[in-house]
Amino acid sequence: MPVHISREQALQSCASPEFSDSLAAASPFSSLPALVDHARHVWWQQVGVAEWLAAFAAHPKIGDVEGLRRKFGAFAELSKGEQSSVSSGTSEKVLQDLADWNCKYEAKFGHIFIICASGKSAGEMLQAVQDRYSNSPYLELSLAAQEQMKITELRLHKLLTPSHQPATGSPDAQTAERRAGRVLAHLSAAQRSSVSKRSPITSHVLDTSMGKPAAGVRVDLHRACPGSGGSVWAPVASGTTNDNGRVEDLLPPGDYVEPGNYRVTFDTATYMRACHQAFPTFFKEATFYPQAVVHFHITPDQVGEHFHIPLTWNPYGYSTYRGS
Numbered sequence: 449m450p451v452h453i454s455r456e457q458a459l460q461s462c463a464s465p466e467f468s469d470s471l472a473a474a475s476p477f478s479s480l481p482a483l484v485d486h487a488r489h490v491w492w493q494q495v496g497v498a499e500w501l502a503a504f505a506a507h508p509k510i511g512d513v514e515g516l517r518r519k520f521g522a523f524a525e526l527s528k529g530e531q532s533s534v535s536s537g538t539s540e541k542v543l544q545d546l547a548d549w550n551c552k553y554e555a556k557f558g559h560i561f562i563i564c565a566s567g568k569s570a571g572e573m574l575q576a577v578q579d580r581y582s583n584s585p586y587l588e589l590s591l592a593a594q595e596q597m598k599i600t601e602l603r604l605h606k607l608l609t610p611s612h613q614p615a616t617g618s619p620d621a622q623t624a625e626r627r628a629g630r631v632l633a634h635l636s637a638a639q640r641s642s643v644s645k646r647s648p649i650t651s652h653v654l655d656t657s658m659g660k661p662a663a664g665v666r667v668d669l670h671r672a673c674p675g676s677g678g679s680v681w682a683p684v685a686s687g688t689t690n691d692n693g694r695v696e697d698l699l700p701p702g703d704y705v706e707p708g709n710y711r712v713t714f715d716t717a718t719y720m721r722a723c724h725q726a727f728p729t730f731f732k733e734a735t736f737y738p739q740a741v742v743h744f745h746i747t748p749d750q751v752g753e754h755f756h757i758p759l760t761w762n763p764y765g766y767s768t769y770r771g772s
Contacts, residue, residue: 669712
């Protein structure tokens with residue numbers, strides 16, 4: 449059944465006028481996933497930074513409870529649901545801290561703090577704004593845009609799913625089933641008896657110059673934002689290699705990983721400096737490759753597989769392969 453979206457509905461999902469015009473103009477869509485895919489493309493490929501800022505400006509500040517009651521009519525109703533976990537059962541001090549940090553954040557970056565608040569506690573929200581405050585304006589703009597796209601997708605589902613319930617066995621239903629499966633990956637170990645006990649993505653680093661595992665290497669995992677054409681990367685997880693040179697807990701244990709383009713970045717510069725301090729006559733302080741970056745792609749038919757991304761490294765070269 450075709451999925452229709454009006455400009456007013458699009459504006460409720462994202463307050464960028466250009467985004468809403470483009471999304472409504474392309475309606476109807478063959479399915480809700482098709483609509484979301486187009487929304488991602490419009491957000492990342494068609495509208496500019498000015499439209500991102502317009503969308504940001506329509507949000508009430510996190511923790512600004514009074515503003516949440518006053519602003520934006522139907523738009524605020526959606527925000528109210530998204531921020532309910534922030535205000536419910538939260539102390540006045542935490543709310544005040546959130547408001548204070550939002551003021552600091554806005555003074556630094558020129559726009560309010562944007563985060564997909566659904567399901568997050570007040571403590572998590574406060575920690576997030578504090579952590580992101582140290583980012584550069586360039587990085588923070590990208591992160592805020594990523595969070596806005598998450599919010600937009602959530603609102604599109606809220607607005608359109610009730611009248612477009614997918615039939616059992618349909619692609620939409622299969623997507624919902626996979627989404628439910630991902631929830632299991634976040635349950636406690638006691639509740640996870642039928643789910644794999646390891647992260648679906650793991651890694652290890654071998655220092656071939658010393659012939660032993662490389663311990664203490666920071667490993668960052670990113671995924672290309674859908675619809676961005678690989679130009680915008682969202683942080684997924686970080687870890688540090690153990691004494692065996694391994695990172696085995698990048699993601700929660702589970703049997704599902706999102707399809708898409710990924711990259712793993714190995715911080716070889718910091719590792720090299722540590723090696724220089726330990727063996728100053730053997731290692732220089734700087735390495736020719738300050739980072740080793742490995743890109744890989746997970747297709748929809750591989751989402752239940754395990755991906756081991758090892759790195760064999762020395763100061764003047766490195767290689768990788770898909771391991772087991």
